[in-house]
Amino acid sequence: MTPVRVAYPELRRTAREALRGAGLPLAQADEAADMLVWTEAASGGGLAFVRSGALAKPVRPRLSDEGTLVDCGGASLLAVGLRIADYALAAAQQGQPLRLAVHDTTGAEFLPYTARHAARLGCSVIAAYADVGGGGALSLLVEAQSGDRPRLAVWRDGDHAPSPADGRVTFVCGRAPISVLRRHGRVPDPPPDVPADIAWDARAADALARGLDVASEDYAAFTACSSLLRVPTSERSRAQAG
Amino acid sequence: MPPGFLEAWAAARPAEEAIEAWRFLRSEDEVMSPAGMRAMTPTPLSFAHTLVRRMERHAWQIRRHEVAIDASACGTVIYEIDAEGATFHFAIRARPTPSRPGDGRLRENEFDFLGTLIDGPVDRAYLERDLAEAVDKVWRGRSTNRTLGWTFANRSARLFEDVVAQLAAGRQPHVAELRRGSGYLLRNAGFYGNGRHATRAWSAIPRDHPLAYPYHVDLLCLYLWRTASFDIVEAAATARSGSAVRLADQAKRVLGIGNSSGIGTIAALVRWPAALSAMMLAREFALAHAKARRGPVDRERVMRLGELVDEARRRYDSLPPRSDALEQPNEVAAGLGRVAEHVDRLADGEQPERPWAWVSDYAARGGSREAAEQVNALLLELYPEVTEALIPFMGSLMSHRRRVAPEPPVTQLLDEVEDRYAWALDVDFEAPGAREHFWYKSEENGENRRGVRAIDPGVEFETFVDVAGAVQRLRRRLVAARPEHTVGRFLVEAPEEALVTSRVQLAARMPYSEIRANVIDARFRPSDAIGCFLSILGIERPEPASVQWVRGVFFQAAPLAEEIASRAEDRGPQAR
Numbered sequence: 001m002t003p004v005r006v007a008y009p010e011l012r013r014t015a016r017e018a019l020r021g022a023g024l025p026l027a028q029a030d031e032a033a034d035m036l037v038w039t040e041a042a043s044g045g046g047l048a049f050v051r052s053g054a055l056a057k058p059v060r061p062r063l064s065d066e067g068t069l070v071d072c073g074g075a076s077l078l079a080v081g082l083r084i085a086d087y088a089l090a091a092a093q094q095g096q097p098l099r100l101a102v103h104d105t106t107g108a109e110f111l112p113y114t115a116r117h118a119a120r121l122g123c124s125v126i127a128a129y130a131d132v133g134g135g136g137a138l139s140l141l142v143e144a145q146s147g148d149r150p151r152l153a154v155w156r157d158g159d160h161a162p163s164p165a166d167g168r169v170t171f172v173c174g175r176a177p178i179s180v181l182r183r184h185g186r187v188p189d190p191p192p193d194v195p196a197d198i199a200w201d202a203r204a205a206d207a208l209a210r211g212l213d214v215a216s217e218d219y220a221a222f223t224a225c226s227s228l229l230r231v232p233t234s235e236r237s238r239a240q241a242g
Numbered sequence: 243m244p245p246g247f248l249e250a251w252a253a254a255r256p257a258e259e260a261i262e263a264w265r266f267l268r269s270e271d272e273v274m275s276p277a278g279m280r281a282m283t284p285t286p287l288s289f290a291h292t293l294v295r296r297m298e299r300h301a302w303q304i305r306r307h308e309v310a311i312d313a314s315a316c317g318t319v320i321y322e323i324d325a326e327g328a329t330f331h332f333a334i335r336a337r338p339t340p341s342r343p344g345d346g347r348l349r350e351n352e353f354d355f356l357g358t359l360i361d362g363p364v365d366r367a368y369l370e371r372d373l374a375e376a377v378d379k380v381w382r383g384r385s386t387n388r389t390l391g392w393t394f395a396n397r398s399a400r401l402f403e404d405v406v407a408q409l410a411a412g413r414q415p416h417v418a419e420l421r422r423g424s425g426y427l428l429r430n431a432g433f434y435g436n437g438r439h440a441t442r443a444w445s446a447i448p449r450d451h452p453l454a455y456p457y458h459v460d461l462l463c464l465y466l467w468r469t470a471s472f473d474i475v476e477a478a479a480t481a482r483s484g485s486a487v488r489l490a491d492q493a494k495r496v497l498g499i500g501n502s503s504g505i506g507t508i509a510a511l512v513r514w515p516a517a518l519s520a521m522m523l524a525r526e527f528a529l530a531h532a533k534a535r536r537g538p539v540d541r542e543r544v545m546r547l548g549e550l551v552d553e554a555r556r557r558y559d560s561l562p563p564r565s566d567a568l569e570q571p572n573e574v575a576a577g578l579g580r581v582a583e584h585v586d587r588l589a590d591g592e593q594p595e596r597p598w599a600w601v602s603d604y605a606a607r608g609g610s611r612e613a614a615e616q617v618n619a620l621l622l623e624l625y626p627e628v629t630e631a632l633i634p635f636m637g638s639l640m641s642h643r644r645r646v647a648p649e650p651p652v653t654q655l656l657d658e659v660e661d662r663y664a665w666a667l668d669v670d671f672e673a674p675g676a677r678e679h680f681w682y683k684s685e686e687n688g689e690n691r692r693g694v695r696a697i698d699p700g701v702e703f704e705t706f707v708d709v710a711g712a713v714q715r716l717r718r719r720l721v722a723a724r725p726e727h728t729v730g731r732f733l734v735e736a737p738e739e740a741l742v743t744s745r746v747q748l749a750a751r752m753p754y755s756e757i758r759a760n761v762i763d764a765r766f767r768p769s770d771a772i773g774c775f776l777s778i779l780g781i782e783r784p785e786p787a788s789v790q791w792v793r794g795v796f797f798q799a800a801p802l803a804e805e806i807a808s809r810a811e812d813r814g815p816q817a818r
Contacts, residue, residue, distance in 0.1 A: 007437030009445070017683075026706055027741035031646075055318030063734045083730075083737045086648035090730030093649050096244065147697040157507065209446045211387050230685040232694075232699030237684055240698070242502025242768060 003213035010196075011212070012037045014226050016157075021228035022055045024079055032078050035113045037221040037229045041207035041216065042200040043154075045109040047218035049078065050225065054106050054165075067091060074165060076088040076107035081114035089118045097174025098185045105167050108140045112154050112200055117141040119150030123173045126187045138188050139167075143178050143196075153196040244523070244639060244752045254631040259300070259531065266530035266599065267753065271665065273526060274758040276767060279774035280568070281611040285619040286629045287524050289457040290780025290796055293465070294453070300326045304469060304803040307331070311477035314338060315397070315406060315477065319470055319477075320369065324451040325725075332466045334370045335377050336474060339397050343693070353380075353394040353431055355470075360389050360456055361442065375439075381587065381687055387442045388734075390453065391435025393463040395428045398500060402427050409479035410486045414493060416542045419494045422562070425783065427471035429500035429679070433460040443643070456640050457779060466795050468499040469803050485715045497796030501781060503790035504643045506690030507772045508761060509681050511706045515748055515755035520639035521778045522754035527532060531628050532621040533599035543624045544588045547601070549640040550620040551582045559615075567786050569612045578608025581617050596626075610807045628709075642752075644744045648730025654742065655729050656720040658750045659713060665758045666710035667717060673765030681705040690767070692790060706759045 015033035022024060024172065040046035051053070059073040061080050070087075072080055084102060091098045108129040115125040129140040138157060145151040172185030181187075190196065214222075243262065251260040284291065303324040311317040316336050323330040334357045356376045368388070375383035376392045385392065397403070400423045401415075408415045409636070436459075453459045463465040472494050479486035511518050512650055554579035554751050562570035584604045592599035598621050604778040609721050621628055660667065678795070679692050682700040695701055706712075716739050723732050729747075749755045757771050767784035776792055777783050784794035 005384070005386070005440050007436035007440045007443050009443045010440060020703075023736045027738045030741045031744075060737065061734055065733065067731065078598075080734075080737055082646075083734050083740065086646055087728075087734045088730075090648040090728040094728075164467040188336065208443055210386075211440055211443075227685070229683060229703040230688060231682045231691075232687045233684050233702055237691055237693070237698070238686075238789075240693055241684070241689050242506065242692065242772075242788075 001224055002216055004216045004219045005021055005211050005213055006219065008037060008208040010216070011040065014223060017226035017229050018050065018222050019055070019225070021054075021225035022050050024055060025141055026149055028079050031082050033046060035078060035081065035110055035117075038113050038204050039109055041204040041212050042112070043109065043197075043203070046078075047214055047222050049076070051146055051218050051221040052209055053147055055079065063087070068099065069103065069204075071103050072105040074104055074106070077110040077114055078107045079107070079167070081107070081110050082117055084171065085114045085118040085173075088171055089121055089123050090125050090126075092174045097172060097176055097181055100171040100173070100183050102169035102171055104165075105169060106165055108167060110150060111140055111169065112142050112144075115144040116150055116152055116200075118173050119144035119146045119152070119187075120148065122146050123175055124178050126170075126172045126178060126181050126185055127172045128187050130168045130170075136168070138191075141188060141190055143190075145178055146175070149201065151198070152200050153190075153198050154200060155190045156195050157194060214221045244519070244642075246638070247635065250638070251631065254583060255628070259534075260527075263527060263531040263534045266533040267526055268529070270754055270756075271371045271758060273522060274754055274756060276757075276759050276770040277611060279340070280767075280770040281615040281775040282300050282774040283612065283615050283619050284780045284782065285528070286626065287528060287622065287632065288778055288780030290454075290461050290464075292455065292633055292798075293458045293461045294797075294800050294806075296455075296458075297325070297465075298801065300452070301324075301807055302452075303807045304466070308475060309477050311474050311481065312335060313481040315402070315474055315478035317477075319473060321466060321469070323466075328452050328501050329363055330453075330462075330469075331364050331369065332463070332719055333358050333360070334374055334470055335379075339466065344472035346782040354397050355395040355428065355467070357393045357395070357463065357467070357470075358385070358389055358745050359391050359393070359435075359459065359466070362388060364388070365649070367582070374491060376689060382463055383439055385439045385441050387440065387446070388441075389441045390447075390459050390461060391433055391441050392439060393467070395467050395499075396431050398424045398427050399431055400424045402471075405489070406475045406478045406482070409489060410482040412485045412487050413485070414487065417493055417496055418726050420493055421548070424500055425496065425798055426468075426498050426500035429502070430445045430464055430467060430796070431817050433463050435459055456636050461779070461796070464499045464501070465800070468497070468797050468800070470500070470528050471497070472802075493797055494802055498782065498795035500793065501796055502777055502787060502791050502793035503772050503777070504690065504733045505681065505692050505768045505772070507769050507775050508757075509690055509705045510705055511757060511771060511775060512709060512761065516642040516644055516752060517640045518757075519752040519755035520636050520747075523639070523752070524636040524684055525622070525778070526754060528622045528625070529618050531598060531604070532625055533602055535596060535598055536775055537593050537595060537597045539588075541589070544585065546596075547620060547624060548582060548585045548589060549586055550623060551578055554616050554620065555579050555582060561783070567767065567788055569610060574610050574612045574616065577605070577613025578616060580608050581605045581613060639752075644737060644748050645794045646729065646733065646740055646744045647747050648728060648733070650729050651725065652720050652723045652727050652729055652732050653725045655732075655746060656717065658746050659717050659720065662749045663710075663713045663717075663756075664714040666756075666760075669714070669760045669763075671711060671714070671760075676760060677711075677762055678764035679762045679766075681707045695762075697792070706741070709742075709745065709756055710760045711762070714748065715739075716742045716746070 019029035025189045036046045059075040062071045111242045124146045125144040127142045132140050142153040143153045172181045305322045307320040307322045319334040321332040358372045447682040449453050555575045558575035605617040767789045772792045773784045781794040782798045
């Protein structure tokens with residue numbers, strides 16, 4: 001199908017309602033909207049994730065008493081990624097880098113934005129997504145060096161596409177350079193034969209300036225989700241317009 | 243102070259001024275209450291006024307590129323606008339008026355006029371393609387990022403045809419009748435930009451672009467509709483009669499562009515607390531700056547204020563009675579008369595410590611809230627250098643993105659809730675009518691509507707406007723949270739509180755970010771906050787058509803395009 005050219009804020013505006021329509025509570029839909037659109041602009045796959053139906057799991061994550069393990073109960077990084085990043089950020093601000101294990105999650109597509117979020121607020125991040133269903137193989141590795149415009153490097157292993165469920169993330173976050181976090185965090189090294197993709201923010205900026213092309217079937221499903229929030233009309237309803 | 247405020251101020255003015263002025267900010271209970279918002283009037287910081295000043299300062303040229311209008315006032319009009327080295331095109335397709343009920347509701351493909359504002363040089367084929375998308379598909383149409391926005395308008399049922407007929411007969415319409423009538427030939431039916439229909443994102447407009455300031459794209463379209471309304475009635479009259487005359491400038495100057503805004507405005511004001519704060523803070527800070535000035539103030543400013551108050555009094559005196567929801571114009575005029583006498587005492591040599599605070603406080607005690615707000619707005623006119631210094635700051639603050647600050651302990655967040663949201667915690671949701679309404683979007687073009695919670699379907703899809711309820715829920719959870727936890731940790735297991743948490747944290751740094759009322763209460767009148775927002779945009783003569791929508795006129799008395807092109811200066815309140 002022919003791609004549809006949409007404007008960045010147009011997608012952002014629709015995203016809030018579409019994510020609610022797809023099953024996210026309002027507060028999470030509100031903050032996930034930006035993650036979704038940035039991801040779609042930077043790498044694609046955001047709308048397709050929503051269309052896959054993987055989102056509709058209104059689950060609260062649970063944090064272990066030690067504060068080092070988050071069980072997402074199947075909730076996606078789109079739904080809870082920012083909460084995890086914010087927690088890790090706050091914990092890391094108090095002292096040593098934090099190594100956080102995130103279990104039973106989905107949506108590896110959203111790990112770069114999650115890491116970037118913490119990096120923009122002052123912490124560097126190394127985050128690795130492993131697919132339990134695929135034998136625990138590393139499918140995505142992200143490094144985000146802190147700063148107003150964080151340096152983001154992403155490695156994707158094409159041989160291990162993320163499965164829709166039961167992913168695991170190792171999230172190492174701290175006020176230290178990436179090299180220090182790597183020593184501290186026991187995270188995998190970047191795959192030697194796969195070049196780092198460092199153009200995520202540039203692609204998102206370009207999409208903001210010029211718009212972005214999205215698959216028409218993804219866009220149709222996306223707008224259909226937002227339409228779920230529209231209430232059928234009636235003469236009484238018309239009288240309630242302002 | 244909001245982040246960056248003092249630094250931005252200090253780039254243009256002494257930092258001590260800002261620190262001193264900050265102490266004179268009015269309380270949020272006074273400014274953001276429904277009664278306070280209802281009384282707001284336009285100021286020199288209103289966006290329509292800042293746009294006109296910019297157009298005048300840089301002598302924007304608005305040229306008729308094509309006017310092809312027939313006797314039924316249908317056809318095509320194209321303008322070319324040169325602004326500070328940039329070029330825009332505004333193309334209009336005018337169609338016959340379909341029969342429609344006069345309820346002002348959005349309907350598919352029922353507009354009289356469709357316009358598109360395009361950035362840069364453009365060929366005819368692009369214009370035609372863009373217009374065709376807007377005309378043929380309306381809500382489903384697609385544009386490109388060369389287009390800044392689509393806009394729609396309708397003819398005034400009261401004046402349009404009458405003015406065309408009079409001009410065709412070789413007569414001028416009576417200015418007094420134009421003023422008494424709707425005050426416009428066309429009524430705005432909406433602007434769809436900032437990405438809608440794939441148009442240019444506002445944030446993608448470069449900072450040095452002439453339309454980079456908030457709302458200036460939207461308001462330029464309104465101004466262009468006003469200009470087009472004159473050209474269209476003249477062209478239609480000429481097509482009808484060889485003895486037709488042009489509309490006199492005197493008549494044009496009393497005509498603006500009609501507008502009405504409804505309850506969707508409330509949802510928008512709630513959704514963008516940083517923008518609300520920026521808009522209100524700019525006005526309030528400018529007022530605080532004036533009130534903080536120590537006497538004696540120079541006689542020229544005193545005389546100027548006296549003139550402005552008297553002008554405003556006469557303007558209110560000439561207005562017809564309004565709906566019961568608002569103060570009557572003669573009451574406001576009487577209040578202004580009393581303030582004028584007080585200002586005379588300054589001219590006669592009275593020397594209060596802070597003269598403008600002395601005037602403003604007197605006006606506030608005078609019984610007419612709208613008169614007091616009018617006086618406050620006029621005080622801003624005495625210090626144009628201050629309003630100009632605030633303009634860039636307001637623009638940047640409006641772009642501020644609300645987010646959770648995860649590092650503080652939950653006890654700090656609880657303190658912020660109790661300190662900044664006492665008004666919300668005081669709401670008794672068990673009281674009759676306290677949870678009467680909910681906002682929702684209709685399947686009819688996504689139109690915002692307000693339902694009755696106990697009766698209407700759609701509560702599960704309600705648009706978020708219940709800030710007071712959300713704050714009360716947050717407080718209950720914070721009280722039960724472990725005090726040593728950070729906000730970040732609290733929210734891992736309570737992600738549904740992230741939205742209200744970010745609002746509270748924003749409010750801790752940015753005043754005036756919330757409407758201080760239980761918006762879903764049966765007694766809440768949306769028109770109060772809608773009117774406030776329209777005054778920020780710069781509307782004249784706002785009048786609630788019901789509790790759910792407010793109508794008024796933009797750019798009435800604004801300089802004409804020819805006057806702007808010739809660097810017109812100081813032609814009435816809009817030009818100052």
